[in-house]
Amino acid sequence: MWFFSSPAIVFGEESLSYVERLAGKRAFIVTDAVVAKLGHAARVQAALQAAGLEVQVFDGVEPDPSIETVRQGAGLMMQFQPDWIVGLGGGSSLDAAKAMWVLYERPDIDPEGINPIETMGLRCKARFLAIPTTSGTGSEATWAMVLTNVGERRKLGLGCREAMPDVAILDPSFVMTLPQRVTADTGMDALTHAIEGYTCQWHNDFSDGLCLKAAQLVFEHLPRAYQNGDDLEARIKMHNAATIAGLGFGNAMASLAHGMGHALGGVFHVPHGRGVSLFLPYTIEFCALGEPGSTRYSDMAHFLNLPCSTEPEAAAKLAAAVRQLQLALDQPRTLAACGIARQDLEREMDLLVLNASNDNQTVTSTRIPNDEEIRRLFEYAFDGKSIDF
């Protein structure tokens, strides 16, 4: 038995005006200090107030949100009793908001105990509106949430099906001033979702088309959005692409690049999109050497107009296209270029291998690496010098 879930999606210019239609008494906005400083939180607050809702803003979400922050926000929700939770921001704010929502509805649950098996019984108290202010994580269209256990330097991939937002508003005005580096990092995250959603073991008929379209949109529009942030069309296309990729991989799964990127981020705090996309060409190459017939890179390569006749050739073309895009966006293509020293990598290697191996995205790879292979993949990604797998 499989599911396909999606929020109601409102997209395009002026789509924030949709909040005028929300019926409710109190809205609790979850965001971070940067988004608040940019005036986005005040804008959403004003729109909600104009719709007759009382509003409280929590702007304390940090990058890689911790369990402590989630507990704090949920505690404030318990006092304020909102009937709408509004996640406003990048993936960190949206994920933290979802987790706070779960705890608000179910104070008896431990955050680490949020799981897709149990029925959580959400929406007894509130519904969830997601407004992304980056174009990449797709969190507005998934029921997943990544939190960080700070003490153990470990990312927690959590989720429950009910935590799919009720509504996602994709208003490009929130991303027009996105800094260049964030545009690149988050856009590459969207590409990684699209490619991994299409090529992971859990790909399915419903997610495939979304992943293909999202990958095409990113290759076409991310360089433009990066080079000229004022390019409205590129911004709109990237904003849509991120959510489409979110729907695609969220209804399938991500894969090995995410497993490794999560492990890297937990230890070295490399931004999520930069980390996962850095590994993408390496993991494509690794998977292409797995069991013949297990991958489907040629389908994707054909859709992207990358000429190829065999599966290994398609994998090589796709990996090269990703590397070329990284180059166009001035993205680091190796761990060394990320500023990680070899001795630091070696010192942390056991933890990296353990966390990448235990990550729930790693197991849906078409080729699941053993610990030694994960170690070699980290070494390969360190300086890009070819390693025999």
Ligand SMILES: [Zn+2]
């Ligand atoms: Zn991601």
